[in-house]
Amino acid sequence: MNAASQPAYSIECSQARQSPEHDQICAWLRDYNWQSNQSFMDLATHDPQFESPLLLVAKQQGQVVGGLIADQRLTWLRISIMAVDPQYRRRGIGRQLLTEAERWAKQHACRYLYVDTMQYQSPEFYQLAGFQIVGELPDWDSHGHTKFFLMKTI
Structure with missing residues (x-):
C-alpha cells in the first residue's frame, strides 16, 4: 500500500x-x-484471593513509628510504600518491616517480592536485604534521579 x-x-x-x-x-x-x-x-x-492487601505498622509505646504498604498478586508481593518516622530511622525498623513482609509473603505462597524506589530513597537498603536491581529508568523525575525496580526470590 x-x-x-x-x-x-x-x-x-x-x-x-x-x-x-x-x-x-x-x-x-x-x-x-x-x-x-x-x-x-x-x-x-x-478468584477472591487474586489480590490481597498488606499493611504492616511498627509502633513504639502505642505511637506509629513506621509502616509498610503492599499488595499480593498471585505469587508476587509488591511493596508500594515503606516509611519510618524521621526520629526513628536507622534503628532497624525498616529492616524489621521488610523481614515481616517477607515472612507474610511466604505464608501466603508468594515466591517473589518486588519494589520500585528512587535513587535518593536508598535502593542500597533493598540490595542489602537480598533484592536485585532488574531495571531502571534514568531521569524518572525529570530532575536527574533514577527510578530502580528491584525484586527478590524467596
Missing part, C-alpha cells in the same frame, strides 16, 4: 478517563488478554 492510498486517521486528545472511547479501548485489551492468557484472566476475575 503506498502513501497515497493509506487512509487518513485523525487523532483526538482528551484527558477524560470516563468515556465510551476509553471503555472501548479497555475492552479491546481485555478481550486480547482473555484470548492470550485465559488462565490468568480467570484468576483475575473470579
Whole structure:
C-alpha cells in the first residue's frame, strides 16, 4: 500500500478517563488478554484471593513509628510504600518491616517480592536485604534521579 492510498486517521486528545472511547479501548485489551492468557484472566476475575492487601505498622509505646504498604498478586508481593518516622530511622525498623513482609509473603505462597524506589530513597537498603536491581529508568523525575525496580526470590 503506498502513501497515497493509506487512509487518513485523525487523532483526538482528551484527558477524560470516563468515556465510551476509553471503555472501548479497555475492552479491546481485555478481550486480547482473555484470548492470550485465559488462565490468568480467570484468576483475575473470579478468584477472591487474586489480590490481597498488606499493611504492616511498627509502633513504639502505642505511637506509629513506621509502616509498610503492599499488595499480593498471585505469587508476587509488591511493596508500594515503606516509611519510618524521621526520629526513628536507622534503628532497624525498616529492616524489621521488610523481614515481616517477607515472612507474610511466604505464608501466603508468594515466591517473589518486588519494589520500585528512587535513587535518593536508598535502593542500597533493598540490595542489602537480598533484592536485585532488574531495571531502571534514568531521569524518572525529570530532575536527574533514577527510578530502580528491584525484586527478590524467596
